[in-house]
Amino acid sequence: MVVNRFDPETLVLLGRLSIAGTDSAVWEELWNELYHRHDSAVACAALPELAAIAAGGVPGDRYRAVSLAGALLAAADPYTAEIRDRYAEDICALLTEVGSELAAGGPAIDSEPVVFLDRVHAMLTFEDAAGWSHRLLELVEAELEIECPVCWAAMTMHIGASGSFTCTSGYPLDKVTKRQLIPANPDQLTGLGARLRRLAVAGRQATIARQLTFLFGHAVCTENGHEFTPADALAAMP
Numbered sequence: 001m002v003v004n005r006f007d008p009e010t011l012v013l014l015g016r017l018s019i020a021g022t023d024s025a026v027w028e029e030l031w032n033e034l035y036h037r038h039d040s041a042v043a044c045a046a047l048p049e050l051a052a053i054a055a056g057g058v059p060g061d062r063y064r065a066v067s068l069a070g071a072l073l074a075a076a077d078p079y080t081a082e083i084r085d086r087y088a089e090d091i092c093a094l095l096t097e098v099g100s101e102l103a104a105g106g107p108a109i110d111s112e113p114v115v116f117l118d119r120v121h122a123m124l125t126f127e128d129a130a131g132w133s134h135r136l137l138e139l140v141e142a143e144l145e146i147e148c149p150v151c152w153a154a155m156t157m158h159i160g161a162s163g164s165f166t167c168t169s170g171y172p173l174d175k176v177t178k179r180q181l182i183p184a185n186p187d188q189l190t191g192l193g194a195r196l197r198r199l200a201v202a203g204r205q206a207t208i209a210r211q212l213t214f215l216f217g218h219a220v221c222t223e224n225g226h227e228f229t230p231a232d233a234l235a236a237m238p
C-alpha cells in the first residue's frame with residue numbers, strides 16, 4: 001500500500017514549487033529527493049503538486065514537472081495501478097500538458113532530441129502505454145541493446161550515420177556479422193509507430209522520425225536469422 005511518508009525537508013521543497021516560477025536548484029533537489037532518495041511509489045504522492053505546476057506554471061517549469069512526474073510514475077511498479085487510480089485527475093492534467101508541448105512542435109530541426117524523447121516517454125507513461133518507452137531515449141545514442149524475441153540472442157542495433165543494422169554484441173564492428181535493418185515505409189506505419197513518427201515530424205525531429213522507421217521496420221536475428229520488428233523485441237524484453 002502507498003502511504004505519504006515525506007520528511008520535512010521534502011515537504012519544504014514541494015512548498016517552494018510555485019506557478020509563478022521555481023528556482024532550478026529546487027528542481028534539482030526535488031529530483032534528488034523524490035527520484036533518487038524516495039521509493040518511487042512513495043514519491044508519487046508529489047504528483048498533485050507536479051500536476052498543478054504542469055497545468056499552471058511557467059513554460060520551463062511545466063516541462064520539468066512533466067518530466068519528473070513521468071519518471072516517478074514509470075518507476076512506481078508494482079504499485080502503479082493503485083497510484084494511477086489515486087492520482088487519476090493529476091495524471092490526466094499531466095497528460096494534457098505534455099500533449100500540448102508535443103503538439104507545439106520544436107524550435108528547429110533536430111533540436112533538443114532528449115527533451116522530445118523524454119516528453120514522448122512521459123506521455124506514454126501517463127497513458128499507461130508501451131511500458132518499454134524509456135528505451136526510446138537510447139535513440140539519441142543511435143544504439144540499442146536488444147534481444148531476438150524468438151531465441152533471445154543478444155544483439156546491438158545501430159540506427160545512425162554509420163548505417164542501420166543489427167550485429168552481435170561485444171565485438172569490434174569490423175569483426176561482427178551485420179544484418180541490415182530495413183525501414184518501414186512511413187506511409188505504411190500503423191498504430192504506435194505511425195503515431196510516434198507523426199509526433200517526431202511535428203516536433204521537427206527529422207533524425208528521430210527516420211530512426212522510428214527502422215525501429216518499427218524489419219530486423220534479422222544475428223544468430224539464427226529470425227525476422228522481427230525491433231519495437232516488438234523491446235516490448236518483449238523484461
Ligand SMILES: [Zn+2]
Pocket residue numbers: 148149150151152153221222223224225226
Ligand atoms: Zn533469433
